Amino acid sequence: MSMHDAVAAFVRDGDTVVIEGFTHLICFAAGHEIIRQGRRDLTLCRLTPDLIYDQMIAAGCAKKLVFSWAGNPGAGSLFAFRRAVEGKSPSIEIEEYSHFGMVARFSAGAARLPFWPLRDYAGTDLPSVNPQIRSVTCPYTGETLATVPALNPDVTIVHAQRADAQGNAQIWGLVGVQKEAAFASRHVIVVVEELVDESVVRADPNRTVVPGMIVDAVVVEPWGAHPSYAQGYYDRDNDFYVSWEAISRDPEKLARYLDEFVYGVSDRASYLAAHPGLQDRLRAASRIAPGVNYGF
């Protein structure tokens, strides 16, 4: 399925949408397509909103942000997010946790439990600004534990290095919280660098993070995670993350960026064509892991 068709089919106005990936495998291609199709009133959830949600907030897609760390990793601020929260542009609702709290919300959602207990939040002011962070008394020890509610998104978009046509998706390198987010979700879109034969998946099943049985659409989109990265395929574009500081600080520059690289291109292939030299600059060096014996 094309990215255009996958987003058209599974991302609706008002949906709760997750594009996960902790620094690694963040599907910018999907975020850009959601912007191009003009989706509105989305509840965007991610541990780290990153540049992609900053762009989606700037483009007017977001009604609400659910998150745990809203910065530009290694570089500074997300200024479209800050303007919306600091009252300098149309505001968005926020619902804020810690990383562990967000991970626990996805874990509860994936297990179809109503909440997840964690030993956390004592002494912090987070529960005072987020009534969804509550507590429970352990029926065995009497200890008071924090709880967070299940998060069950309408759609989760997972970028993976490879999958077969059924969406059996294999990821190596940082795996973040993608498995939990995918299982928690009503719909799952898998986006891959490479489509492989089912036999490639079956030859190394321990590497499968998302099974095809929970996947609604498979999109083949090489370099779809740029400026994020795909281990073994391309490096993170740290220079772009640093340059986002100046782009996102200035609403006019940000609008020009969206005009040129999101609205101004039709898909990821034309995005890449608009970035000459990018692939040579960021293509990963080779560090092959030897295989193992799955025989019996």
Add this chain to the structure above:
Amino acid sequence: MASEYTPNEIMAVTAARALTNGDVVFVGIGLPNLACNLARATHAPDLVLIYESGAVGAVPERLPVSIGDPALVTGCLMVASMADVFQYMLQNGRIGVGFLGAAQIDRWGNINTTVIGDYATPTVRLPGSGGAAEIAAHARRTIVIAKLGPRTFPASVDFITSPGQRYHGNRRSAPSLPGAGPVMVITDMGILEADAETGELELTALYPGVTADAFSQGVGWPLRVRSSLRDVAPPTQPELDLLRRTLDPRKLFLK
């Protein structure tokens, strides 16, 4: 002895010296990462570096720019999911030392990385907790790195993101807060440490050429000075060479 070094250099060196060989460290990007890799290259070769992104036993061949840098994965001992990192590493009690930064840190070691001003109508919106709230709860000890200044070190923070030694009048205690919390703050003029009884941060060590009076100008409360006040030895030439030539040659974090 080297005569010339920057504040960031002596902070990184001081943080490295605070680590013990064999410590399991939850590493942050920037100065904590430099400190951990400096310690690994000098007195603590068996330090285990864990990044919240999931890289366990990382041996980065280049300076990681983000906490999820692909170089943290290449050659590491284990890639853990984030659910495993927070539940089986941190909540399980496996982390000996956690490093945190702070936009504000108060007299009791409470840390704010959420907002300056009111939460609903902030003057400055900061990134938020990330993993900091649980690091301060669960790491056996937490070390904070922050430059002195009355705005960074107020008597009380605008918002408690990560719990210190005493918050809203309560002294921290197990089981809700199993770790010791922020027990050491490494600044650009010397070191603050939490008093074991009261939990109050007090001045325990000064960098070369710094007086207790000058230091106390940088905090927003009447600073207690421990009677056993120490002098921090300046960075050695080998420490500076490692930082400048090997660990951060482009001066991304040392500047």
